[in-house]
Amino acid sequence: xxxxxxxxxxxxKPGVLMRVTSMFxxxxxxxxxxxxxxxxxxxxxxITITISGDENTKNQFxxxxxxxxxxxxxxxxxxxxxxxxxxxxxxxxxxxETRAEIMAAAEIYRAKIIDYSTDVMSVELTGEPLKxxxxxxxxxxxxxxxxxxxxxxxxxxxxDTMINQE
Amino acid sequence: MKLTGSDIVIETLIExxxxxxxxxxxxxxVNIYDSxxxxxxxxxxxxxxxxxxxxxxxxxxxxSTGKVGVVIATSGPxxxxxxxxIATAMLDSVxxxxxxxxxxxxxxxxxxxxxxDITGITLPITxxxxxVSDVKDLADTIREAFRIAKSGRPGPVLVxxxxxxxxxxxxxxxxxxxEKFKNKIAKDIYIKQAVELINESERPYIYIGGGVxxxxxxxxxxxxxxxxxxxxxxxxMGISCVPTSHERFxxxxxxxxxxxxxxxxxxxxxxxxxxxxxxxxxxGNTAKYVKNTQFIQLDVDISELNKNINVDVGxxxxxxxxxxxxxxxxxxxxxxEWKECIDALREREAEIExxxxxxxxxxxxxxxxxxxxxxxxxxxxxxATDVGQHQMWAAQYLKFAKNRTxxxxxxxxxxxxxxxxxxxxxxxxxxxxxxxTGDGSFGMNLNELATAVTxxxxxxxxxxxxxxxxxxxxxxTLFFGERYSNTVLERKTDFVKLADAFGAKAWRxxxxxxxxxxxxxxxxxxxxxxxxxxxxxxxxxxxxxxxxGSIDDIIVSRERGE
Numbered sequence: 001x002x003x004x005x006x007x008x009x010x011x012x013k014p015g016v017l018m019r020v021t022s023m024f025x026x027x028x029x030x031x032x033x034x035x036x037x038x039x040x041x042x043x044x045x046x047i048t049i050t051i052s053g054d055e056n057t058k059n060q061f062x063x064x065x066x067x068x069x070x071x072x073x074x075x076x077x078x079x080x081x082x083x084x085x086x087x088x089x090x091x092x093x094x095x096x097e098t099r100a101e102i103m104a105a106a107e108i109y110r111a112k113i114i115d116y117s118t119d120v121m122s123v124e125l126t127g128e129p130l131k132x133x134x135x136x137x138x139x140x141x142x143x144x145x146x147x148x149x150x151x152x153x154x155x156x157x158x159x160d161t162m163i164n165q166e
Numbered sequence: 167m168k169l170t171g172s173d174i175v176i177e178t179l180i181e182x183x184x185x186x187x188x189x190x191x192x193x194x195x196v197n198i199y200d201s202x203x204x205x206x207x208x209x210x211x212x213x214x215x216x217x218x219x220x221x222x223x224x225x226x227x228x229x230s231t232g233k234v235g236v237v238i239a240t241s242g243p244x245x246x247x248x249x250x251x252i253a254t255a256m257l258d259s260v261x262x263x264x265x266x267x268x269x270x271x272x273x274x275x276x277x278x279x280x281x282x283d284i285t286g287i288t289l290p291i292t293x294x295x296x297x298v299s300d301v302k303d304l305a306d307t308i309r310e311a312f313r314i315a316k317s318g319r320p321g322p323v324l325v326x327x328x329x330x331x332x333x334x335x336x337x338x339x340x341x342x343x344x345e346k347f348k349n350k351i352a353k354d355i356y357i358k359q360a361v362e363l364i365n366e367s368e369r370p371y372i373y374i375g376g377g378v379x380x381x382x383x384x385x386x387x388x389x390x391x392x393x394x395x396x397x398x399x400x401x402x403m404g405i406s407c408v409p410t411s412h413e414r415f416x417x418x419x420x421x422x423x424x425x426x427x428x429x430x431x432x433x434x435x436x437x438x439x440x441x442x443x444x445x446x447x448x449x450g451n452t453a454k455y456v457k458n459t460q461f462i463q464l465d466v467d468i469s470e471l472n473k474n475i476n477v478d479v480g481x482x483x484x485x486x487x488x489x490x491x492x493x494x495x496x497x498x499x500x501x502x503e504w505k506e507c508i509d510a511l512r513e514r515e516a517e518i519e520x521x522x523x524x525x526x527x528x529x530x531x532x533x534x535x536x537x538x539x540x541x542x543x544x545x546x547x548x549x550a551t552d553v554g555q556h557q558m559w560a561a562q563y564l565k566f567a568k569n570r571t572x573x574x575x576x577x578x579x580x581x582x583x584x585x586x587x588x589x590x591x592x593x594x595x596x597x598x599x600x601x602x603t604g605d606g607s608f609g610m611n612l613n614e615l616a617t618a619v620t621x622x623x624x625x626x627x628x629x630x631x632x633x634x635x636x637x638x639x640x641x642x643t644l645f646f647g648e649r650y651s652n653t654v655l656e657r658k659t660d661f662v663k664l665a666d667a668f669g670a671k672a673w674r675x676x677x678x679x680x681x682x683x684x685x686x687x688x689x690x691x692x693x694x695x696x697x698x699x700x701x702x703x704x705x706x707x708x709x710x711x712x713x714x715g716s717i718d719d720i721i722v723s724r725e726r727g728e
Contacts, residue, residue: 015297019289022290023290025290056472059472063468063469063471064469066469069293
């Protein structure tokens with residue numbers, strides 16, 4: 001089992017996200033994460049999908065995506081040259097016993113404290129998914145009240161872009 | 167020229183070369199039907215008894231001609247009644263355009279009367295679908311729908327048009343019929359790899375499916391078989407792609423396939439799959455299926471490659487082009503040893519058939535029905551079927567000489583498909599069409615008998631009546647300890663009187679002689695005819711691969727009376 005990050009350029013039209021996600025259900029693909037946003041060209045959106053599976057699953061996934069008429073480009077991002085980022089907001093218990101540890105962890109992980117009261121502290125953290133996982137592990141015993149993650153966005157280094165590729 | 171949306175619908179259909187449409191009017195398509203009224207003489211509309219029948223008719227029309235079938239239905243229940251027909255077309259890759267009306271845009275999302283999100287419902291069962299919210303996009307959307315439906319691997323496309331868009335006025339300019347998207351051409355390297363595998367193989371087996379049907383390429387398939395000394399088997403969808411009588415052809419393989427083709431597939435060291443998806447019905451247990459065999463797969467749809475089984479060489483591109491290139495490059499080799507193997511298989515198959523005929527010599531065997539149909543039907547006769555035992559017998563016993571003369575729901579296995587499909591084929595071909603059906607399937611859409619009679623369509627319905635749901639009963643006998651749960655119909659329907667009530671001529675037959683006489687008479691009759699054939703409830707379809715089994719588990723006969 002490997003993780004693959006797949007970037008998809010789709011028409012920026014109503015219902016397109018549903019067309020894409022409905023294919024996942026129909027073909028029984030499991031999605032780890034999915035993000036969608038507009039891009040430099042307002043006619044298109046970019047969907048970044050993370051899936052786990054073998055080589056065959058990945059190939060099926062890509063060819064099934066390419067069959068959808070609103071899908072314009074599909075690319076499996078090359079792990080070696082891809083920058084992956086995720087944003088997390090996490091709300092933890094703030095008490096005299098835990099305060100120092102939270103602040104220290106935030107400092108080391110270069111997280112931002114975005115809300116502070118006597119009882120709770122909210123932290124914003126950006127980075128590779130593994131970094132976010134590690135931060136969660138530290139916060140776990142201190143008492144996580146609520147959290148959310150955006151899912152991975154990813155882009156390849158260098159001059160190549162999704163739009164100018166064949 | 168300024169036209170209303172509904173006029174544009176009809177004008178665009180005409181521009182796309184549509185001469186016949188099937189459908190049923192209703193509140194949200196009344197404008198489209200008004201435009202149809204004005205276009206009388208330029209486009210023919212066939213009114214069915216039920217939208218499902220119309221969708222199957224559009225499908226049968228498309229399968230028998232290769233043209234795009236068109237169906238029109240109103241919003242809400244009209245649209246949902248199309249669902250089974252659209253799914254049937256999707257699973258068998260049939261080009262179809264379904265046009266539905268919807269409530270005015272302002273009422274969308276308010277659970278208005280007869281409002282339904284049909285684009286949402288049909289999302290997984292269409293190649294693509296559209297909701298047209300602006301009349302300016304209407305003509306181009308319908309054009310694109312036709313283009314998508316017929317290009318590459320064909321399929322159904324639905325266009326949902328709210329009523330206000332049908333009423334709105336906009337500029338319309340006639341355009342020529344849209345061309346198909348060009349199919350990709352396979353890369354040389356894959357052609358070369360395929361050629362190498364074929365040259366190295368000793369026992370090549372060519373396995374064709376619905377993809378071949380869509381391309382009219384019997385000539386190319388037979389040329390390859392002749393050149394490499396290969397033998398041809400087909401999937402259920404591949405029936406009628408190459409002439410049944412050709413000496414290179416072994417028949418349908420799989421769950422109820424011919425012994426010779428299923429065994430040839432097993433004994434082959436190389437399987438060349440052309441336009442097939444290696445469906446579970448055709449391969450049986452895939453883990454056992456792939457043992458000791460190499461595979462080449464040719465398909466226009468790249469997602470078919472390696473989907474159900476892993477192949478050694480996948481050739482993505484136009485299959486006709488790929489096959490021609492392979493055939494040109496491959497070494498000529500008659501492979502006489504392979505022929506000996508095949509001859510032995512054919513001998514064994516003949517023995518099995520002989521034994522079955524002997525076992526049944528005292529009763530009216532289903533095979534006799536098909537032998538008589540083979541005798542009387544012409545090469546052009548289209549045969550449609552419903553789903554069940556009669557369908558498998560038709561697939562096994564009927565002989566075909568021309569592509570697109572066998573029409574049946576393979577992928578979805580839709581009981582009730584046949585009546586609509588036969589109507590579609592009869593409208594398209596204007597020649598006598600034969601429907602093979604059973605009492606179970608016929609019961610599902612027999613209301614379309616009214617359509618066949620009203621339009622005086624030349625359809626002969628051969629209804630094999632065994633009083634039970636035979637295929638499920640067969641499973642119950644073999645695998646469920648003869649517990650016949652809800653498969654004994656015991657209905658009191660008199661099919662001859664029923665046909666009479668609808669206005670169709672009808673016969674009831676209990677012997678081959680009676681059937682032959684009736685079928686002969688029906689062939690020269692006018693309009694719709696029904697022939698009820700009484701057969702035993704315990705006739706089985708053999709050979710059979712048990713569910714989940716492989717070709718090693720093939721069951722070829724059953725001792726009767728046990």
